[in-house]
Amino acid sequence: MYLHGTSKINAKGHLEIGGCDTVDLKQQYGTPLYIVDEALVRQRCREYMDAFKQSGLTFQVAYASKAFCVMAMCRLVEEEGLSLDVVSEGELYTALQAGFPPERIHFHGNNKTLDELEMAISAGIGCYVVDNFTELHMLQAVAAEKGIAVNVLLRVTPGVEAHTHEFISTGQTDSKFGFDIGNGSAKEAVELASGSLNLRLLGVHSHIGSQIFEVEGFELAIERVARFASDVKETLGVVFKVINLGGGFGIRYTGDDQPLQVSQYVKAITDAVKKHFAEVYAQIPEIWVEPGRSIIGDAGTTLYTVGSTKDIPGVRKYVAVDGGMTDNPRPALYDSKYEAMLANRGNDPHEETVSIAGKCCESGDMLIWDLELPKVNQADLLAVSCTGAYNYAMASNYNRIRRPAVVFVKDGASDVVVKRETLDDIISCDVIPERISKQPSFK
Template sequence: MELIMFVSDCLNVNKLGHLTIGGMDTVALAEQYGTPLYVMDEAQIRSNCRKYKNSIDRFYSGNGIAAYASKALCCKALCKIAMEEGMGLDVVSGGELHTAMSVGFPPEHIFYHGNNKTVEELVTALQYGVGRIVVDNLTELDVLNQLASAQGKNVSIFFRVKPGIDAHTHEFIRTGQIDSKFGLALETGEAMQAVKLASAYKNITLKGLHCHIGSQIFDIEPFELAAQVMLGFIADIKRETGMELQELNLGGGFGIKYVPDHQPVEYDRYMERVSKVVHQTCAQLGLQIPYIIIEPGRSVVGNAGITLYTIGAVKNIPNVRTYVSVDGGMTDNPRYALYHSEYHALVANKANQQRDMTVTVAGKCCESGDLIGEGMLIQKAQAGDILAVLATGAYNYSMSSNYNRLPKPPVVMVKDGESRVVIKRETYDDILKNDLL
């Protein structure tokens, strides 16, 4: 029970020995809604939002905003929660923007990212009046200026800058170093060139800079260094152009507990230390404290979610391994197949029992790499048991697919002893709806 609580505060074990989330019995939820099933605890999500918002208020005197990175999990319910909690919103596609606008999210608090936005997406962003478009490259800058001119508008932008920071994380999710598809490089002079070009465009107003050094980061030092580098660039811009940018988006990437051994930095501690660097560096460089934006995604929803499966076959290969097969897999959680991401799992209907069975959790896809984890220690499992995989609130539903024509599971939100569906389970007809003969 202690290990479960250690992974996420919203989990516990009830008198029946069943895993609970937000006080609700996960076995009962599986019976009510079927499996596979994503379950999210709304109270945990809101608590995570408030920690970030309160940190902005405390360490930057409210001179900033925490913007939820919606790619972690984007749906109407999450956009609405972020809006109600006073968060901004980070979107990376026309679909995410459309979702936000469908619930009336204030467009002035939306930050539109992406390394290859289409003309259609940029036109839509201009029509909605998105607060800041984060320009990734010189081609986008030119196209955006033309589109803004055609609409008779002036658009506020950030430039995404690569600060050259190696965040010591998985190579697939490092995005701050020079060899990245994202952003403009400092080392080559490309970023300064972009700043000078923007100042010449009549329909562009450069408001600030953005950086993002990676994901699932446990160290504070890379964030501190990134803040120093970005403020140094703001000082360089002031010296060369006379323009002092007033806004700085330091991105996200804060790590969460996927397994008990993970030790992520407390949000307040991160915010406090980085704010000290911001204040000290600005004083040294003669800069005003900029309006600070951060963009947490995984750390808002990751630990608030779990995925429930029904166990089917249990296959022991003597002296090799034991496979526990579930009714989902890489279609609802591709992160192990992509990154070998670690997860903590347990048998939800035996949560109070000793974990003494080491297994490989296998999905049902016709794919040998369809695994959710290897060497996972769980309670003794048999067909019909409910397996819970923890901390799946981020990048699971949002990365899910219909491989093998499997329908996507529903997302259920729990709050105050009640549950509701926020994303419906797909049907086979849903999969067929765009097919033509």
């Protein structure tokens, strides 16, 4: 397993993260356990901020909270000077409860409800990324009722498809997201928004996919957005002050992944903006981006305890852990690949090939196929790397399994940022109607 950030094998042969021995973390907090390397998260935030500062352009870096949204994470990225991207009332509420400045919150989503829009307007958030005509009219009506004007970006689809898993490519023409540039709906939306007294059109938003390892898709999208900007300037007299280029910057999960450095992504983007928008505007617009996975992804590690095994001679050896698709559904959803190691035996040589099974009552609950490990024993600790993004965020209570705790580790200190669910938490929202007898009947 590749060791990210502050991870290392200590003198005891144990995996150590943020100066904390994972064997000790297991004893203190139990497993499954999400462990977040706080120093690495802060490093990634600073890499984005520093790279954009070097470009000389005006910018905003907004953390895409859908990757991992808890109050401590909102507070951390706020400390690092980032803005915040939310896509639901739950994410917005989390951010507000954490004390995140509402003027630095951007609200995304393809089906915002009236209640969500009213909640966001009442909070005074900084910008709405409008996704469709229904939302455009709803937001206009709510803002007009309150007698205010709100900042908006229009999400457009530039017809660029990133080279990623088909389920997470969103910039192509056939997408549930955004106004299409090619069929004219994006231009119609610009005309409507710019003509509204209650919508302050800042510019456009474009997002072409996720887990992207090259810059060509971003460059092509920027070229097409610049061409669109030129068209609306000439025909509608509208000038975009902000161009939001979304996120999707890839990270390393396994040795097959070859992501670029943050600085390389940023330089390619800013160079393309300078090149194409210099032909359109006298002044280059402000650039916004929304990294999520690339800030939190490789900073996360999930720690499990090994339980049962099943050895099928000549076929496969299954090793089951005390978690699975409830805390990491990505392998089941996307066939995602991960690396792992025995955290309590970090220096032991590999002796066998095993497949890591989860504990859910599903044949598809497999975390890793064909993993090289030392001879695995019951109660060994398995550490799966790069689980910071879309693991806790997508976790469930399937089979009524409790969701794990989350701890931040840094400089030898560990702090719980999400408590482990209790059995009472599992039934906390259950209600038995009066018409259903509270006494069992066996008639």
